[in-house]
Structures are given as C-alpha cells and as structure tokens.
C-alpha cells in the first residue's frame with residue numbers, strides 16, 4: 001500500500017506543482033490503483049511514474065472544481081488507447097457523470113470499457129472483503145467530500161511448513177488448526193492450533209480530505225489513520241483568508257491529525273505563492289502541532305507499512 005502524489009498544487013498548475021491528483025497504489029493488495037482527484041495534466045504526470053492507467057480500478061473525485069476534474073476525460077480516453085478494457089468505477093458528487101459523459105460525447109470519444117458512476121453521500125460508499133471506503137461531507141462552498149479507506153485486518157497465516165515437519169497431513173483438520181482450535185490427531189497427539197498460526201496484522205487506514213474549511217468533526221472521521229492527506233492552502237497566520245475562501249491552514253490540518261491520533265500527516269494543495277523555501281516553513285509550522293507532518297511534493301511516494 002503506497003501513496004503517490006501526482007499533483008500537489010492549488011488552483012492552477014505551477015512549474016513545480018501540478019494540480020490535484022493522488023494515487024493509492026494497491027498493487028500487492030489487489031493489483032489495482034485507486035485515483036483520488038484528477039486535475040488537468042494528471043495523465044502527463046502518470047507518464048512519469050510506473051503507474052499503468054489500465055490498472056486504475058476506481059476513481060474518487062472529491063468535488064467538481066476544475067483543478068480536481070479537468071484531467072478526467074483525457075485520462076479515461078487515453079486509458080482506452082492504452083489497452084484498458086476493465087470497467088472503471090467513478091465515485092463523485094452529483095454532476096460528475098454529466099460532465100464526463102458530455103465531454104466524451106461531444107468529442108466523439110468511445111471507450112473500450114464501461115464506466116460506472118456512484119454518486120457520493122455520507123457513509124459507506126464501497127465495501128468488499130478487503131476494503132471499506134467511507135465518505136464525509138466537508139465545508140467548501142460546493143459539495144466536497146473526504147474519503148476514509150480502511151483495510152480489513154489480515155488474519156494470521158497457517159504455518160503449513162511447521163505442520164508438515166510434524167507429519168500432520170493436510171485435510172479438513174487444517175481449517176480447525178487455522179481457527180486456533182485444539183485438535184486431536186488420529187494417532188492420539190493433541191496439538192494447539194494457536195501454535196501454528198502466524199500473528200495477525202491490523203488493517204491500515206488512509207484518510208484523504210478534499211478541499212475544505214477546518215471542521216471540528218474531521219478528526220473523528222480520520223481517527224487512528226496511518227496517513228491523513230489534508231489540504232493546506234494557507235499558512236498559520238491566514239486563518240481568516242482560509243475561512244473566506246473555504247480552505248484550511250497548515251496548523252488547522254495539523255490539529256486534525258493530532259486529535260485523530262494519526263501516525264502521519266501529508267499536506268497538499270499548496271499555493272503556487274509558496275516556493276521550496278516557503279513550503280519548508282509551512283511544514284515547520286504544522287510540525288509545531290503535529291511533528292510527523294510532511295509537505296507533499298509532486299511524485300513523492302510514501303509507503304504505508306503495517307504497524
């Protein structure tokens with residue numbers, strides 16, 4: 001499980017920061033990429049990574065501002081040219097389906113695969129054996145959402161080699177052993193399943209916020225996240241501006257991470273006003289509140305390990 005930042009800028013593309021785009025790479029978990037927002041130029045950014053567009057299984061769009069969606073029709077079209085045949089699920093606010101279908105229609109673009117649109121609302125929007133994705137409505141003037149992606153816990157693996165060395169033959173008995181039961185073998189030996197199952201691992205949690213003003217309840221939504229990705233359009237002294245423009249400051253984002261007891265905070269949606277040196281200062285001021293904060297740069301890639 002890895003996060004790769006494709007665009008970390010706010011509003012308009014800058015030389016050193018493209019507009020919003022973020023890939024959650026689930027290659028080991030499901031051989032798939034989930035994309036969060038798709039600003040203009042996202043497909044060009046993807047060309048500079050190892051991401052293959054045909055592996056994009058789901059696309060989550062936080063809100064309909066142009067810097068988060070102008071890259072979507074182009075990406076979908078290129079994915080078709082590049083041999084993508086698997087369907088794509090697109091999760092977004094009301095209006096996204098119109099925007100995408102109209103763009104494809106007026107440009108006479110035919111995709112070699114099908115699109116399924118899922119309109120966002122608060123609560124669970126996707127669930128399977130591996131992952132749950134939940135949504136929270138944010139405060140951004142237009143409907144904007146945050147996504148909490150929770151992985152199911154990994155059960156401990158049955159230690160088959162160890163069973164084999166004790167000459168315990170494979171069969172339905174393995175199922176009982178895996179459940180940690182005490183089992184009597186046909187030769188009278190009694191073994192404890194617990195001795196033959198590796199330790200289980202807690203599933204990881206990643207919470208990705210769309211553009212928003214500071215919201216008190218965001219920390220609850222992001223509770224215990226391994227990584228929180230939050231916008232940070234303004235510096236700590238610009239809380240009034242942030243409020244006026246429906247955005248957040250560095251320290252507001254840091255406060256959410258602190259209250260959520262998250263492990264790591266990645267700040268994104270950085271204004272082009274801040275060059276490398278100033279961006280470092282943004283990072284420092286966030287760290288005053290939440291030490292494990294990093295200002296994301298385009299193409300930063302972070303691994304999300306099991307704890």
Ligand SMILES: [Zn+2]
Nearest residue numbers: 063065140211
């Ligand atoms: Zn926005």
